[in-house]
Amino acid sequence: MSSKLGAGVGPEIKLMLRNLRMEYLVREGTIKAVNDVTLPVEEGRITAIVGESGSGKTSLIETFLKLLPKNARIRGGEAILRLSRGGEVDLVRADESTMRRLRGRVIGYVPQGAQNSLNPVLTVEQHFVETLKNHGLWDSKSSMEEVRSVLSTVRLDPDTVLKKYPFELSGGMKQRVVIALTMVLKPELVILDEPTSALDVFSQRVLLNILDSISKRYRNTMVLITHDIPIVAELADRVAVLYAGTVVEVGDTYEVFKEPLHPYTAMLIASIPSVADIYLKRVPRPVPGEPPSLLNPPPGCKFHPRCPYATEHCRTSELPLVEPRKGRLVKCWIYSRGGRE
Amino acid sequence: MTAEVRAKSKLYLFYLDVVRPVLKSGRGVFGLATVVTMVLMATVGPSLIPLDTEIKPSMRWCLPSLEHPLGCDYMGRDLLSMVVHGSREVFLIPFIATLIGILSGMSIGLLAGYVGGKARRALTAVTDIWLTIPSFPVIFILAYVLPKSPLTIALLLSLFSWPGLARALAAEVSSLKARDFVEACINLRLGKMYILFREIGPHLVPFVAYNFAAVFVGNMTSLIGIVLLGVAPLNPTNWGYLLNQMIFTYRGLLIPNGSIIIFVLVSVFVVIKLGVVFFAQALEEVFNPRLRVYE
């Protein structure tokens, strides 16, 4: 039933995180923010990483983007990025100059609240020129056309927007400018951290469409970090569920939502109230308990204190990530020898 | 969450809340040591270390040694004993001045900050003008003119100790008042006095403590300064007086050993200033649990 993960990086995998571990050193001990994360990110697809507070999702991104603060220590694992021009690079072992070459042109990153990072004294046009020049991509003849094209992909009218300053734009528009600035460099891998959080329903809907268009137009690999389950259901092709610093389930979005394998995934999905509940005659049910402390995580499976299926085995043993069916990864004893259905 | 009921005695809580944060950093330890030393020096010091009044010309400007840890002054007298005996005046006068200044600054600042509006604007205007007056020259001149008693000096120093704190405190209270948890208390009608002293107050303690330390250190410097410049001769063991004699009367700077002893005396003073400031910084962690570690 269970099968070992392929040792090499397959042709469809753009980014392979394997057994990644990272901790923060604080006075009371260590915070195990990334606690054995294994996650294959498929090329050309939108993968969502879902986690609540205390799941370590932002820490995970900072780990393989090497944007960690001084008191962080990477304790092990690898993050293999397959480059479109050929070859691979392990981001964990890459030095800062390699990372600098990768950031922007190969790996795009839109952090949370990015709309506030626009320079208030530069126009949108100047932002683009500066960005392109910084990466050596500025060509006075062809670049402006590229810029206009990107702006229209994010549904902004170039003639209206280019000459404006950030304070003249709404929150949603600034968000789109930031995304356009990221995309104009045509990165192969784009990471977006909570891109929809501050937006109203209509702007959010438009942004989802925009992200979908971007995926189709640029054929890049997108990774979306969010705690918003409904967004994942609509936009993501693949979803990875993060709990207490580790990935507990990975799979195709439709299948995971239809039949979640990990108890946390099932309970998480079941806990979200939605307008559709009335139509489905569904009553949301909260997940009992609280997420565990990453300073002193429980032994064995991190979810066992809250899990209705927990057994003694779950309390004591560290778990492997298994593949009970093709394309689905789970970290739960139910699916391995020693577990109970 | 597992049910853990821990019975904590008050003493243990005090240790956790107050003592441990201070001791956790190098600065805290240094600061605490300095303050403890200062207190000891001023209280029991003079009884433990008798004042060396014996004039020993052969020991003039002797360098620091086991027998004379700070060396000897221009008359061959042990400098450590003079420092210890002079500490009372050097600490006490600025302390009283600072206390008066801080208390008045606090009352004015708290009230103006909480009431806000015109009161606060008036206060800011007054303190702004006051703060532009160069304090040291004024203190210097007034000290020369006024009767030379420790109390007048203390009052004089306190004149310039209150405006800075009042103004900053008014701003701090004003901004704290707007914070959500204070708003919640206002809505629950818990009372102005309660809110001011029990909700806002604890947030101000590190602010005031830091200010106290800074003003205290400033007043010490002013005091030693005016005595050094010969304007207010007080107790002969006053460090400023020692420096005055060393530099002007006995031309210590022209003598190699003399320069060293002067340097030693000034260093003692600098180390004390540093220690006081570090202590105030460490106190900030006691009063702001959030600065403390992830528990």
Add this chain to the structure above:
Amino acid sequence: MSPVASVRGVSKVYTKGVFRKRAIKALQTVSLDVPEKGLISLVGESGSGKTTLGKILVGLVMPSSGELSWLGTTVVKGGRITRRDFYLANRHRFVYVHQDPYSSLNPSKNVRSILEPVVRKYKKHLGEADRLRYIKELLEEVGLVPAEYFIDKYPHHLSGGMRQRLSLARALIVDPHLIVADEVVSMVDPSIRVSLINLLRSVVESRGTSVIFVSHDLGAAVYAAGDNPMYVMFKGLVLEFGPASEIVYRPEHPYTRALISNVPVPLALAERRVRGLDGVAEPSGEGAAAASPCPFASMCPLLDEECSSLNLGEYVRVGPNHYSLCVKAGRLPKWRPGWLSTTPGVT
């Protein structure tokens, strides 16, 4: 049963600038009754006026015009307090709970010292031992168990959900008539939002307190209200109100319909197909939109000349207790939410 609080024609205008030039209309005109022992939802985006309305209902904000009544007595009229004694005597029993669990609690005080002063003031008859017992029972009521564990914890030891429970506990000490819970679940983990909403509902049941659940999350607002009234707000106006369950099935305002259609739903679609913006028209420019006082006019796909005849404050009755501000209410075309046809397993 007379409503515990009600407003008639309240508006709120904020003026900016030294010469009062720029005016922001946070609330245009709203009339609303908060039933005794009831829970109602107020749903709208930021800028819809829902927070302003909530604050007006508990007396934290003075309306620019209109009337506010508490327990049947008018306390505010025409921008001033009319029954000062009644107002001052009852103000503390109309409570507002903040959305931000990180700033609404004093970080340098532990649970006990956050609750104790309030208990001291409002439960004067309790001696020290009884006070402690009261606090422990209160903690249990809001789900912070075991009480002994939580009693000396500081806010930074508690998760967002726990802090909100504590804020609620503090509000309950005064035996409130009305609690306005403004976005209390927005900064809390999704998986425990429902447990907080359930807590609010149980407080209504057990204590008879009325609760207004204010949120921008339509799913949460609908769950909280259930069959109770829900008010849908947009740009300072209530566009539709009625039983939440009814509104979701049969929304009678184009804005409500657009909202329901465009909210992302946590259902897997047959193929990954991102839906386009449904029920919202491109802003066309002036003309019909400018002629109508309807705030949704510039985005409404059903905009026409009829809309200029709208009278703000005149609602169309579309069902028992269900009203809409649209001139076409009751005659709107048949509608299903945009996600319905693609969702497997739903009729």
